[in-house]
Amino acid sequence: MVPVSTHTSAPTEGVPSAPGAFIQDRLAGWVSDLTTLHELTERLAGTSTLDSALHELVAAGAALVGAARGLLVLEPADGGGPSRTIGLGLTHAELGHIETVPRSATTYGRFLDGLPDTGAPLASPDILGDTGLDPRFREVAARLGYAASYAQPLTTETTGRLGAAVWLYDEPAEPLERQCHLVGVYARYAAEHLARLLELERARADAAAVAEELLPSRLPRIPGVRLAARRRAAPRAGGDWYDALPLPDNALGLAIGSVGGSGPAALAAMGRLRAGLRAYAVMEGEDPVAVLSDLELLLRMTEPATAATALYAYCEPGRRTIVLAGAGHTPPLVTGERRTEFVETTLSAPLGMLSCWEAPSVEFTPRPGETVLFYTDGLLRRTGDTRDRAFARLHSAAAGVPRVLRQDPGAVADHILRTVLPVDGAGRNADAEDVVLLAARFD
Incomplete structure (x- = not known):
């Protein structure tokens, strides 16, 4: 016989409820991020030319980090070319102004030249307020109206450095940790896709040169x-x-x-x-x-x-x-x-x-x-x-x-x-x- 108590225990106080809502929000965020990445990588995989892939990459990266403008510089480390600069929301004249900044003073230039501490993305959350930056860099930023930037290198294990992408903010800002992770995953996939298109374009250029010689x-x-x-x-x-x-x-x-x-x-x-x-x-x-x-x-x-x-x-x-x-x-x-x-x-x-x-x-x-x-x-x-x-x-x-x-x-x-x-x-x-x-x- 098991005795049954006739007294009920008092309700406990101060114990938090099960974190169901929090877990659901996190799961929903993860699903949303995976869906976004899937859609962007599918669109990138649908590009068949190098130029279309470059435009798609800089636009998708801007959406992931919450920027309105950006540029992408393609400059393979082996020196075999081609070298191109693609702008998003920037005119040819504005890209020309950015290129007047000393190369070593720009974030993409540091990536392309292989300077120290350039193995990871670089963020400049307040360009105008950072007195340690090159004066010409801050002058061009003020003229073009951007106050922060986030740069991502584009590399693969087989080809090495391919280029760098930079996204520009109109106000002092820095992407969230989640945004940095997403654009990093996307950039790794995009670099592999660019490497394949780069090899194909070089083969086509060689074939065109042979045809011209014939x-x-x-x-x-x-x-x-x-x-x-x-x-x-x-x-x-x-x-x-x-x-x-x-x-x-x-x-x-x-x-x-x-x-x-x-x-x-x-x-x-x-x-x-x-x-x-x-x-x-x-x-x-x-x-x-x-x-x-x-x-x-x-x-x-x-x-x-x-x-x-x-x-x-x-x-x-x-x-x-x-x-x-x-x-x-x-x-x-x-x-x-x-x-x-x-x-x-x-x-x-x-x-x-x-x-x-x-x-x-x-x-x-x-x-x-x-x-x-x-x-x-x-x-x-x-x-x-x-x-x-x-x-x-x-x-x-x-x-x-x-x-x-x-x-x-x-x-x-x-x-x-x-x-x-x-x-x-x-x-x-x-x-x-x-x-x-x-x-x-x-x-």
Whole structure:
């Protein structure tokens, strides 16, 4: 038997209640922070170019630390470039004022120069009141209207220092410990993403340099004709090419073509085709069909899995005659004050798609003052329109060249590129193609 007491115990006083509300608030704060970080890192991961990633990073960091303005300086420690300065809420003139401050006196400069005590973020909660700072630094801060800053280095274990980000406050302030932790986590992820984009941009720059070396360094001067060439390289190095070579008896060979694919393989195939065409043009003389037939054989022997288009024209500027043949390539466009029309060429499959390529050539005579335009398929594809509408857009652009510009083939080419290609950024994405435009104006 267990005795049961008939007395109730008095209520205890002074004992705090369970901290349920406090724990819930902390958990809600953590969930909110994780959600914010997830959203910002997802947006950063969606950037595919270095410039877009830099703008996204400085804007996201400003939101995390509660700042309205900021700047980001990209300067890789290996010295291989590229070096860029991105501003948020700062004009080019204001960025120029900041750059007048001695480098060692700025927080980002200390990071970039690897000065002592720069392994962690640096906060300047009261720039105007801190007499230990450089006078020029405080003068520029007062002129631009910011009173505090918070700087975060951007580093990775593999690449080392990449740059530094600085966020500016209009009033004396310092980010909370929670904000510093969040921006630190974000900056570590952002630095890894920047390192990948930096490597990709360097590879693209190297490929673009190789492509430029494979194309003519200058165009020949032949009496009776003036030449101009324009090229818009794609982010991924493509295989679009052109050539112009002087031939005996003041003749001129004009060629343009495109190799399928992108990257080093396309560049290598482009170089072999251009070199082969120059040799065949000298050997075959006035026969464009024979030139392309030899080029077809070369492609099947050296690049059996590659398809390419090409167009070759044998020109006699003194007689204003052009004999041309094409293999799957877009037809030339002749434009002048009295007409703008596409040159009718024979139909043929691209090089590498037939066991033996041969199609009849076409001869036509441009009138005095007319310009013949040779172009690659990328000019049509970058418009984003259907094939028919892209051709119509090109025809309209050529017909609308102002009379004052028609004397210069370079001006004609520039006008067409400005008119045909979109100006809203479309066509500069990662999947865009090369564009090559070769213009020949006959006197």
